[in-house]
Amino acid sequence: xxxxxxxxxxESCDKxxxxxxxxxxxxxxxxxxxxxxTIGYVDEVALLEMEKYIATVCERSFRVSxxxxxxxxxxxxxxxxxxxxxxxxxxxxxxxxxxxxxxWRNEFYPVYGDSKQPGNIAFRVERAGxxxxxxxxxxxxxxxxxxxxxxxxxxxxxxxxxxxTWPGLLDNIVAGGVSYGQSPDETIVRECDEEANIPSDITVxxxxxxxxxxxxxxxxxxxxxxxxxYDLELPxxxxxxxxxxxxxxxxxxxxxxxxxxxxAGEFKPNCAxxxxxxxxxxxxxxxxxxxxxxxxxxxxxxxxxxxxPKGC
Amino acid sequence: xxxxxxxxxxESCDKxxxxxxxxxxxxxxxxxxxxxxTIGYVDEVALLEMEKYIATVCERSFRVSxxxxxxxxxxxxxxxxxxxxxxxxxxxxxxxxxxxxxxWRNEFYPVYGDSKQPGNIAFRVERAGxxxxxxxxxxxxxxxxxxxxxxxxxxxxxxxxxxxTWPGLLDNIVAGGVSYGQSPDETIVRECDEEANIPSDITVxxxxxxxxxxxxxxxxxxxxxxxxxYDLELPxxxxxxxxxxxxxxxxxxxxxxxxxxxxAGEFKPNCAxxxxxxxxxxxxxxxxxxxxxxxxxxxxxxxxxxxxPKGC
Numbered sequence: 001x002x003x004x005x006x007x008x009x010x011e012s013c014d015k016x017x018x019x020x021x022x023x024x025x026x027x028x029x030x031x032x033x034x035x036x037x038t039i040g041y042v043d044e045v046a047l048l049e050m051e052k053y054i055a056t057v058c059e060r061s062f063r064v065s066x067x068x069x070x071x072x073x074x075x076x077x078x079x080x081x082x083x084x085x086x087x088x089x090x091x092x093x094x095x096x097x098x099x100x101x102x103x104w105r106n107e108f109y110p111v112y113g114d115s116k117q118p119g120n121i122a123f124r125v126e127r128a129g130x131x132x133x134x135x136x137x138x139x140x141x142x143x144x145x146x147x148x149x150x151x152x153x154x155x156x157x158x159x160x161x162x163x164x165t166w167p168g169l170l171d172n173i174v175a176g177g178v179s180y181g182q183s184p185d186e187t188i189v190r191e192c193d194e195e196a197n198i199p200s201d202i203t204v205x206x207x208x209x210x211x212x213x214x215x216x217x218x219x220x221x222x223x224x225x226x227x228x229x230y231d232l233e234l235p236x237x238x239x240x241x242x243x244x245x246x247x248x249x250x251x252x253x254x255x256x257x258x259x260x261x262x263x264a265g266e267f268k269p270n271c272a273x274x275x276x277x278x279x280x281x282x283x284x285x286x287x288x289x290x291x292x293x294x295x296x297x298x299x300x301x302x303x304x305x306x307x308x309p310k311g312c
Numbered sequence: 313x314x315x316x317x318x319x320x321x322x323e324s325c326d327k328x329x330x331x332x333x334x335x336x337x338x339x340x341x342x343x344x345x346x347x348x349x350t351i352g353y354v355d356e357v358a359l360l361e362m363e364k365y366i367a368t369v370c371e372r373s374f375r376v377s378x379x380x381x382x383x384x385x386x387x388x389x390x391x392x393x394x395x396x397x398x399x400x401x402x403x404x405x406x407x408x409x410x411x412x413x414x415x416w417r418n419e420f421y422p423v424y425g426d427s428k429q430p431g432n433i434a435f436r437v438e439r440a441g442x443x444x445x446x447x448x449x450x451x452x453x454x455x456x457x458x459x460x461x462x463x464x465x466x467x468x469x470x471x472x473x474x475x476x477t478w479p480g481l482l483d484n485i486v487a488g489g490v491s492y493g494q495s496p497d498e499t500i501v502r503e504c505d506e507e508a509n510i511p512s513d514i515t516v517x518x519x520x521x522x523x524x525x526x527x528x529x530x531x532x533x534x535x536x537x538x539x540x541x542y543d544l545e546l547p548x549x550x551x552x553x554x555x556x557x558x559x560x561x562x563x564x565x566x567x568x569x570x571x572x573x574x575x576a577g578e579f580k581p582n583c584a585x586x587x588x589x590x591x592x593x594x595x596x597x598x599x600x601x602x603x604x605x606x607x608x609x610x611x612x613x614x615x616x617x618x619x620x621p622k623g624c
Contacts, residue, residue, distance in 0.1 A: 018615075115607075183599070183600055184599050184600070185598070185599070185600050207594065207595035208592075208595045208598040208599065208600075209592070209593050209594070209595060210592045210593055211599070211605070211606060211609055213606075213609075213610070226606065228599055231595075280520075280521070280522045281521050281522055281593050282519065282521070283519035283520045283521060283543075286497070286520040287495070287496050287497070287520065287523070287540055287621075288495055288496070288497050288520075292622075293523070294523060294525075294538065294620045294621070295427075295620075297522060297523055297525075297613060298525070298615050298616075301609060301610065301613030303330075303615065308606045308607070309599075309606070310603050310604075
């Protein structure tokens, strides 16, 4: 089994170079602004498609220059912004412009504006389209572990081969995107039921444990991602069951086994990061055994200039 | 009891603005380079004093310009760099140039160079002088807590009124600087004995739990600080005892009390940050009750351009 460093696993999620301004300029990436606050990043390909849309379909939707994308001055409210983004995405989906839109979810993500305002959601966007505009997205991941006489073990899921993203790779016991209108806490409890059949008398023991952030580059665009992390100590006799067809099976592994599978690149990368964060918080990855300890901590707490939720 | 936000406590440690390049330029702060890698920041006052020292005492020590400080080209080894820094600090101490040097420690801190090299310590520096040059410094802090029927309680120290720094303020049960030649793990165990009389049959249960970083501005200079954090669940009948005169007394408080004292500004600020990190990791500060949740996580994991240890 070949093994790569934990830092290289982190780097496979945190891909955007740290000299961001220079990088955006070189790559001709425009900033998406709302009220002069940057809320996303639009690459050259998407920018060109937006220009075409404005010229041929709907003039009063967006304004686009080489450096900036904004809504048309008449598009000023939550509802209006959500509508023009939706119209654009539907048009692109119909025309087959971006392949990511074939995975249309009928699920909305919130996009946050000026973080000085409480309840600062600027608009909402179809989940499948968020990364075309480089909007911040939020998820919730659960570390499900069991305390045994020989140490901690962790439940690990195997993603279904039918999933459109990362089929067949290893995953946290439960994880999901935080949709518009849901809190991270609500998301993780809902996913516990949907993905692993964990009943409510067990989910009451879920503990919030922070969040990780990283700036990914996908084939669909830039992805500044935040994953809220949760821990759940499970009873020794509890066995999770796949419930919604998204998971093929679950394994119960000790942490050394989990680490081997991480090193072998068998995990969906951001799920590996959630486990690396767990292992750091629980003293299983330390400064004395991991040469990249501080660098890993740094890279899984990437700073974004984009606003996030001010209260959930 | 007046209460301020947790974010404002974090901001009282993480003071250097995030547009660092602009800030350094405005404030006329020079970068301290070793082999073209930035390892520290020298403000205008210290820069002037270095110029005087080079002109009047020792020409073959440093080279100084408005933007950069380096060692003289003949000063190329760990030993030579350590010696010229020590000579400069001793001279400043004798002449009474910087008041921070009256707190001379006879204790060395490592200063790291190019992080691509393992064992990358470029030189060592007297602890009291580190922030004059804005070098990265490292500490180790312990959260000592007790599990009770009504929830977690935490042991909190009251710093001696005789301490030169932060006299009389509240503190973690145990904390100390990571000296040259010691690992963070060794530091925390040593301090457990020195500061709180915690015996080795209890310290074996210490768990590493990550690190926090923040970029402080002190009256002595810039302070890019890293604190390795550790948790120790203490037996209910254990009572820490001040051992070396640095702590006046210890309190055992539930987490709500600890939080009140944090909000009232009674803690040495970086110790409050260690506890905020603890409360986040243990689910006592969450995204649903803390509006600045993600911003706090971001600010206690500040990224530094300066190299750190590559293995300890």
